[in-house]
Structures are given as C-alpha cells and as structure tokens.
Amino acid sequence: MTVTLFEHPLSPYSQKNKIALREKGVAFEVVTPEAMGTGHVAGQFAAANPRGEVPALIDGDTSVFDSTIIQDYIEESWPTPALLPATPAQRARVRMIEEIMDTQYEAITWGMMEVRVFDRAPGAAGEALLARARGQLDGLHAWLTTQLGDADWFNGAAFGWGDIAVIPFVLGATGYGCGPAPDSALGKWVKRCLARPSVSQSAAEAQAAASAVTDSGLLKAALASGAFKREYRDHRLEWMLRSGGLEVLQAGMAAGNIRFSHELK
Structure with a gap:
C-alpha cells in the first residue's frame, strides 16, 4: 500500500516527515497540491487536511495532518529504527x-x-x-x-x-x-x-x-495579482508584527495577497 505525503519541498515541516520516512525505509510518494498558495482547498488534499496546509499524510484509510502528529504516526507505525530517544x-x-x-x-x-x-x-x-x-x-x-x-x-x-x-x-x-x-x-x-x-x-x-x-518571475507576478497568497498564521504573524513589519501586513491585506488559516465550514 502506497503512503502519500502532500508536501512542498521548501516546507521544513514537510522535510521533517520525509527525512523520518526515509530513515525508516518507508516507500512513499510526494504530491504538491495544485491549489497550494491560493487559499482554495479541494479534493483528496482537503479531505486529508481541512486546514489546507502541508504536510498531510495518507496511509491507506488513515489521514494525518500536522508535521508533529505525522512524526508520531510514523514512529508508531514503523517503530524500527526508533527515532525517539528511550526515556x-x-x-x-x-x-x-x-x-x-x-x-x-x-x-x-x-x-x-x-x-x-x-x-x-x-x-x-x-x-x-x-x-x-x-x-x-x-x-x-x-x-x-x-x-x-x-x-x-x-x-x-x-x-x-x-x-x-x-x-x-x-x-x-x-x-x-x-x-x-x-x-x-x-x-x-x-x-x-x-x-x-x-x-x-x-x-x-x-x-x-x-x-x-x-x-522565475511567475510566482512574484501571481503574488502581485493576488492569485498567490502567503499564509500569515500565528507565529509568523507575531514575528512580522514584533519585528517591525506592521506596514508589510497592512500592504499585503490591502493587496489581497496574504491569507490566514483556512476556515472550516
């Protein structure tokens, strides 16, 4: 049975899960969601993670999201070699x-x-x-x-x-x-x-x-048009505000090229 990991190669959260799977010798395929970065979530990816964020893992009938929860699932499903320390x-x-x-x-x-x-x-x-x-x-x-x-x-x-x-x-x-x-x-x-x-x-x-x-200038063009939106969730928003980037946030909201966590409806 094939394990599928919805990911983006630049996501350090996704990288954590890929490294763990590779350390354990688990065969898996990676999929980058087509609508990633638009704020629109659909299909198998939406079913795997209603928050619309990578990573999300599918193993048979089991879907898991959040990189740390996925790490726990990997560790418990394929316990050898153990990645967690002993005590x-x-x-x-x-x-x-x-x-x-x-x-x-x-x-x-x-x-x-x-x-x-x-x-x-x-x-x-x-x-x-x-x-x-x-x-x-x-x-x-x-x-x-x-x-x-x-x-x-x-x-x-x-x-x-x-x-x-x-x-x-x-x-x-x-x-x-x-x-x-x-x-x-x-x-x-x-x-x-x-x-x-x-x-x-x-x-x-x-x-x-x-x-x-x-x-490629395509991504910057998509950002400028609002077709591509960067997610300003929790700790990222905090960092931008406390580091002096309030105007960045305001400009992005005005341009419609930032987004927050996907709302469950």
Whole structure:
C-alpha cells in the first residue's frame, strides 16, 4: 500500500516527515497540491487536511495532518529504527526543541523569504527586518549550541527525532547566508546530518525548489495579482508584527495577497 505525503519541498515541516520516512525505509510518494498558495482547498488534499496546509499524510484509510502528529504516526507505525530517544525525559527534551524550531525559528526564515524573495519590504524597511532576523537567529543558534553540548546529536547517542526537528530549519537559514559558522559545533553537526542520505536528498529537493522560485518571475507576478497568497498564521504573524513589519501586513491585506488559516465550514 502506497503512503502519500502532500508536501512542498521548501516546507521544513514537510522535510521533517520525509527525512523520518526515509530513515525508516518507508516507500512513499510526494504530491504538491495544485491549489497550494491560493487559499482554495479541494479534493483528496482537503479531505486529508481541512486546514489546507502541508504536510498531510495518507496511509491507506488513515489521514494525518500536522508535521508533529505525522512524526508520531510514523514512529508508531514503523517503530524500527526508533527515532525517539528511550526515556520520557529525553523524549520531552527533543519535543521541546521541536516546538522552538516549529514556532520561533521557522517564523524568522519565513519572514526572510517575505523580504528577500517576495520583496515585501524594499529599501531600509527590508534591511531593518533582515537585521532583526539575523540577530534572532544568532540567539537561537546560541541556544541550540547549548542544547547540543558535547554530543554529536541532539537526539543523544544517535541521529533521531531531535536532529530531524532541527536540520530543515537550520538549512533554510543557511540558504539565506545566516546559518551557523561551518567550524562551530553547530556547523559541524550540520555536516554530519548532510552525510545522511535522508537529509541530503530532502535538502537537494529544497534547493531545486528554491532555485525554481527565485529564477522565475511567475510566482512574484501571481503574488502581485493576488492569485498567490502567503499564509500569515500565528507565529509568523507575531514575528512580522514584533519585528517591525506592521506596514508589510497592512500592504499585503490591502493587496489581497496574504491569507490566514483556512476556515472550516
């Protein structure tokens, strides 16, 4: 039976699930929803995730959405090799790291994409937002370095859940030139992760998708027309407001090219 993952290669949340499936040797197919980014959700994707967000996983008669819930489903459905550490305390620790990455870290790199790829804030306003982002990433990298300590892996003795929770996001920041220094403890950890086929394949897919976005003017044109809308949900909205991007939000709402979480009707 084929496992299907609705995803976008640039989504670090989707990358988490792909890395987990590949680590466990689970065969799966990936599908990027046709209407993704428009705010319109239909068909099998809507049935799998009424919020209209990637990732969503279908395994036979079972549909699961939200990257962390999907990770739990993967771990319980294919328990070998185990990705979660052994003790309750260790499991709680990696899940707390995951929460920070899913909320605070992702919001920063998402905001950087708004400025650098979609030109939401040209000139001094954009530079101010990027400066805020760089400072925030420095703080998070310092925190991650403390969490890693002297270990090779966030998960403990071996690569696992904690590392999968971190690596897609750090690679996203690295793509913007804001990753950890290569010779730092965190930078060396990134190299160890990229030596794993599960990570390197997902990273290559993301890089190819990023090139397609930046090399084509079609997406920017769709954004300008309102046909493509960027989702400003919870932590992303908070980041833009507290980092000085209120005018970005106001302009996007006026232009009709931002959206919020899909309403269930």
